[in-house]
Amino acid sequence: MKKKKSSIRRSLGIGLGILFAFFVYAYGFQVTKVNLAETKSEHRQQQLFRILRALARPNIIEYEKEVFEVRVPVMIPCPADGFEPDPIEDTTQPYMVVTPSCSDPRTNVHVEGFNFEPLTRGPLNLAPFESGVNLQLANIEIDRFGHFEATVLLPNRPSDEAHEIIAITRRNVGSPKLTTTAYDTWDKIVETVFLALLATTLGVMIAIPLSFFAARNLMKDVTSSLLGISLSILLIPAGLLLGLQVADWSYQVSQALTGNMMMAVSGSVLSPVLVWFGLRWALPQQENRPPKTNVKFFRFAVMIVAAFIFIIFLYLLSFLLLTWGNALDKALGNFGFLGRFVRDLGDILNTVVRVIVALGVAGFFGSFAGRWGEALSRRKDSLSRAAHVLLAIAAGAALAIILMAITNWFYLFRDINLYYAYAGGVGAVLGLLASLRYKSTDAVPNGLILYYVARTIFNALRSVEALVMAIVFVVWVGIGPFAGSLALALHTIASLAKLYSEQVESIMAGPLEAVQATGANRLQTIVYAVIPQIIPPYISYTMYRWDINVRMSTIIGFVGGGGIGFLLQQNINLLNYRDASAQMIAIAIVVSIMDYISSVLREKYV
Amino acid sequence: MLKIQNLTKIYEGGVQALTDVSFEVPKGQFLAIIGLSGSGKSTLLRCINRLIEPTRGKIYWNDVDITDASDEELRRIRRKIGMVFQHFNLVHRSPVLTNVLAGRLGYVNPAWSLVNRFPKSDIENAYKQLERVGIADKAHHRADELSGGQQQRVGIARAMMQNPEIILADEPVASLDPVLAHSIMQYLEKINKEDGVTVLCSLHFLDLVHRYADRVVALNEGRLMFDGLPKDIDDAKFKDIYGREAERVG
Ligand SMILES: Nc1ncnc2c1ncn2[C@@H]1O[C@H](COP(=O)(O)OP(=O)(O)O)[C@@H](O)[C@H]1O
Ligand SMILES: [Mg+2]
Numbered sequence: 057m058k059k060k061k062s063s064i065r066r067s068l069g070i071g072l073g074i075l076f077a078f079f080v081y082a083y084g085f086q087v088t089k090v091n092l093a094e095t096k097s098e099h100r101q102q103q104l105f106r107i108l109r110a111l112a113r114p115n116i117i118e119y120e121k122e123v124f125e126v127r128v129p130v131m132i133p134c135p136a137d138g139f140e141p142d143p144i145e146d147t148t149q150p151y152m153v154v155t156p157s158c159s160d161p162r163t164n165v166h167v168e169g170f171n172f173e174p175l176t177r178g179p180l181n182l183a184p185f186e187s188g189v190n191l192q193l194a195n196i197e198i199d200r201f202g203h204f205e206a207t208v209l210l211p212n213r214p215s216d217e218a219h220e221i222i223a224i225t226r227r228n229v230g231s232p233k234l235t236t237t238a239y240d241t242w243d244k245i246v247e248t249v250f251l252a253l254l255a256t257t258l259g260v261m262i263a264i265p266l267s268f269f270a271a272r273n274l275m276k277d278v279t280s281s282l283l284g285i286s287l288s289i290l291l292i293p294a295g296l297l298l299g300l301q302v303a304d305w306s307y308q309v310s311q312a313l314t315g316n317m318m319m320a321v322s323g324s325v326l327s328p329v330l331v332w333f334g335l336r337w338a339l340p341q342q343e344n345r346p347p348k349t350n351v352k353f354f355r356f357a358v359m360i361v362a363a364f365i366f367i368i369f370l371y372l373l374s375f376l377l378l379t380w381g382n383a384l385d386k387a388l389g390n391f392g393f394l395g396r397f398v399r400d401l402g403d404i405l406n407t408v409v410r411v412i413v414a415l416g417v418a419g420f421f422g423s424f425a426g427r428w429g430e431a432l433s434r435r436k437d438s439l440s441r442a443a444h445v446l447l448a449i450a451a452g453a454a455l456a457i458i459l460m461a462i463t464n465w466f467y468l469f470r471d472i473n474l475y476y477a478y479a480g481g482v483g484a485v486l487g488l489l490a491s492l493r494y495k496s497t498d499a500v501p502n503g504l505i506l507y508y509v510a511r512t513i514f515n516a517l518r519s520v521e522a523l524v525m526a527i528v529f530v531v532w533v534g535i536g537p538f539a540g541s542l543a544l545a546l547h548t549i550a551s552l553a554k555l556y557s558e559q560v561e562s563i564m565a566g567p568l569e570a571v572q573a574t575g576a577n578r579l580q581t582i583v584y585a586v587i588p589q590i591i592p593p594y595i596s597y598t599m600y601r602w603d604i605n606v607r608m609s610t611i612i613g614f615v616g617g618g619g620i621g622f623l624l625q626q627n628i629n630l631l632n633y634r635d636a637s638a639q640m641i642a643i644a645i646v647v648s649i650m651d652y653i654s655s656v657l658r659e660k661y662v
Numbered sequence: 663m664l665k666i667q668n669l670t671k672i673y674e675g676g677v678q679a680l681t682d683v684s685f686e687v688p689k690g691q692f693l694a695i696i697g698l699s700g701s702g703k704s705t706l707l708r709c710i711n712r713l714i715e716p717t718r719g720k721i722y723w724n725d726v727d728i729t730d731a732s733d734e735e736l737r738r739i740r741r742k743i744g745m746v747f748q749h750f751n752l753v754h755r756s757p758v759l760t761n762v763l764a765g766r767l768g769y770v771n772p773a774w775s776l777v778n779r780f781p782k783s784d785i786e787n788a789y790k791q792l793e794r795v796g797i798a799d800k801a802h803h804r805a806d807e808l809s810g811g812q813q814q815r816v817g818i819a820r821a822m823m824q825n826p827e828i829i830l831a832d833e834p835v836a837s838l839d840p841v842l843a844h845s846i847m848q849y850l851e852k853i854n855k856e857d858g859v860t861v862l863c864s865l866h867f868l869d870l871v872h873r874y875a876d877r878v879v880a881l882n883e884g885r886l887m888f889d890g891l892p893k894d895i896d897d898a899k900f901k902d903i904y905g906r907e908a909e910r911v912g
Contacts, residue, residue, distance in 0.1 A: 335773075339771050339773050339774065340771060341770055341771050341774055341779070341780075341781045342766075342769050342770045342771060342781050342784070427734075430732060430733070431732070434732060564751075564754075566747060566749050566750075566751035567751050567752060567753040567754075569713055569747075569751060570745065570747060570751035570752070570764075570817075570820070571753075571764055571767065572713060572740075573711055573713055573740060573743070573744075573745040574740065574741060574744075574745075574764055574765050574766075574767050574768050574820070574823075574824055575736075575737040575738065575739075575740035575741030575767060575768020575769075575824070576737075576764070576767035576768060577737060577767075577772055579772060579776060580767045580772055580775055580776065583775075583776050584753065584756075584760070584764050584767065584775075585753055585764075588753050588754075588755040588756045589753065589754075589755065591755070592755075
């Protein structure tokens with residue numbers, strides 16, 4: 057009894073499921089405007105054939121053409137005494153015979169040709185006497201024996217003088233040559249591959265460090281007291297600002313040196329040496345007991361000076377690259393792009409130094425804040441408890457105000473000071489709540505928080521197609537491959553950071569534990585236990601991503617991102633299907649080569 | 663002197679792996695820790711160098727409270743405690759020498775070690791340690807090219823690079839065949855007797871315990887069931903440790 061009931065219910069469920077699927081697909085057909093009649097219509101099919109035929113004949117090679125014109129006189133109508141053309145002098149050369157050699161207008165005559173270039177074709181024209189125009193009578197096709205026959209209707213052009221019938225045929229001479237389309241396609245496909253290369257390189261360089269933040273197994277052990285976190289939140293923005301300031305100062309110092317080329321060169325040679333010796337002194341290779349405070353202080357001072365000198369060195373280097381790059385550009389002529397590359401490297405260095413210094417000082421402040429907070433919370437006295445609450449309130453307020461400032465940057469609120477006050481208030485309350493939730497000695501899992509933030513950002517970025525990103529970058533840096541590479545790089549960062557971090561999560565935990573047990577710090581653990589394990593999958597994913605980037609870069613030109621897509625889209629819009637075909641073939645070749653290379657390399661490294 | 667007081671560990675899922683475990687280990691002792699698998703041996707050893715954070719209880723080492731050490735203090739403590747693992751836990755793709763040098767990471771300056779620069783004396787010492795365990799010729803092989811027994815010797819060399827006062831060995835011979843097991847245990851014994859290093863070693867087989875250990879502690883479901891000399895484990899004690907159904911062999 058029970059069994060029967062359930063089987064009825066099951067068939068009912070299946071029936072409902074089918075009905076539901078029927079509705080879904082019916083609606084799908086409706087919204088996608090499925091139109092079967094259109095695919096069958098004569099006109100549409102002819103369009104399809106046209107495109108397919110054009111695609112089958114890519115515009116890649118062409119021949120030099122030689123044009124033959126063979127003439128024979130004809131009279132319209134026949135004169136009273138008849139008309140007899142001159143006899144053919146040389147019957148080894150191409151010639152034509154018209155029979156009859158004169159006739160009334162709007163009557164048919166028979167034209168026969170001999171000794172033509174076999175298997176060529178062209179128009180058969182009538183050139184009326186002294187009119188200077190050609191009237192096409194027919195299209196002729198020469199057979200294998202150099203012969204053709206055609207019956208043509210004479211037009212209504214009566215005249216006392218003889219007209220001429222002209223056969224125009226072309227034949228290919230010389231060896232095949234590449235078309236301009238082929239050359240353009242080559243140019244653009246090279247651009248495409250390099251666009252993908254740059255995007256991948258940039259993406260990988262940024263994705264590798266970020267991927268560690270998105271790896272749960274590394275981040276879950278990162279904890280800190282709330283005090284440490286509050287202090288970090290307060291000090292890190294200050295560190296960023298100070299870092300930018302330090303970069304500016306160093307830049308000014310380097311500017312003072314660059315006035316004189318000798319000074320610049322000797323400065324950039326001397327400074328790394330100074331830094332090296334400074335670091336050798338300040339960072340002894342091994343120490344068995346903690347150093348005394350005053351030694352610590354001196355070392356710290358030396359390291360700060362060394363860092364400052366090193367920043368100046370980087371600025372000097374960037375200056376030298378810029379100057380030499382420009383000089384090389386002028387001197388090298390055709391190879392000027394090498395000089396321009398050196399110059400651009402200098403320019404990139406100049407920008408990157410600023411960012412790195414800012415991040416470096418912020419990072420230094422952050423770790424300092426963390427340690428200080430840790431030490432304070434371990435005191436477990438009333439001072440540490442008070443700091444625990446007060447700093448949490450301040451940090452909450454500061455964080456909220458920073459977030460509000462970012463929001464304001466997008467929305468440009470009118471009454472921003474009021475908004476800041478609100479945000480600060482809410483943040484302070486949240487900070488207070490956090491300080492009540494955690495005791496001053498509790499470990500807050502800030503690593504996991506960072507992990508979730510990183511994951512969320514990567515997932516959000518990954519869900520935006522690179523094509524859409526390219527539109528934003530085209531607006532920023534203008535149409536061209538540069539916009540395309542930036543967009544692809546951004547997308548690469550998001551997706552690789554995710555893939556990489558999954559690899560970090562799947563490493564063997566044993567070696568990690570073993571290295572930690574020796575007393576290694578977090579960075580040492582990563583270098584000695586994590587990195588050796590992730591090198592093969594990282595290489596494999598990098599190749600995989602380059603492959604994807606080559607594919608993407610072939611179409612990123614559709615939205616102005618440079619590469620071959622730009623050319624392809626143009627030709628499709630102008631209905632130059634034979635040119636478009638050349639580009640499609642180029643894409644197919646490059647993508648399959650990339651596919652092959654990346655699969656071979658991946659196999660090798662995994 | 664290592665003093666463990668009322669050590670309790672409750673894992674996140676609620677598993678109580680250790681309950682109120684207390685004992686002391688004098689300097690230079692070879693202590694065996696026995697118990698069924700799942701009885702908490704690994705957890706106990708990992709609490710000592712805080713690879714696992716204890717839930718409650720104290721661990722004193724020379725009167726320093728390990729459970730209360732800051733990150734920096736913990737690094738200094740850990741570098742004096744070598745650890746040897748059942749599955750060796752070498753970094754497979756790195757050369758043997760690098761694996762051994764990793765034992766110095768707690769001593770050397772982090773900045774230099776990140777670019778793989780170690781003091782000359784450390785590198786010489788690494789070769790010496792490899793020689794001591796009889797695989798000096800393998801220094802430049804990749805770790806995963808070595809056999810299980812050889813890998814465990816690398817593991818011991820790595821621990822010895824730390825110039826340790828204590829060695830924690832978590833079933834160091836459980837994945838080796840009996841002949842190799844004895845050779846590895848002999849190395850540990852030598853380290854214990856010649857260098858005066860305290861050894862805490864969890865073991866599966868009682869014959870190994872009788873042969874090598876000065877003293878035994880036994881765990882059953884996270885509780886300390888026995889603390890005494892190996893020869894004092896009689897049949898009644900045996901059943902306490904290993905359960906009613908267990909049969910004594912050998
Ligand atoms: N990371 C962990 N999370 C949760 N439970 C664990 C974890 N590690 C071990 N356990 C549990 O703790 C108990 C003791 O495990 P363990 O210390 O590995 O025992 P042994 O080393 O003696 O075999 C077992 O019940 C085990 O399932
Ligand atoms: Mg175990």
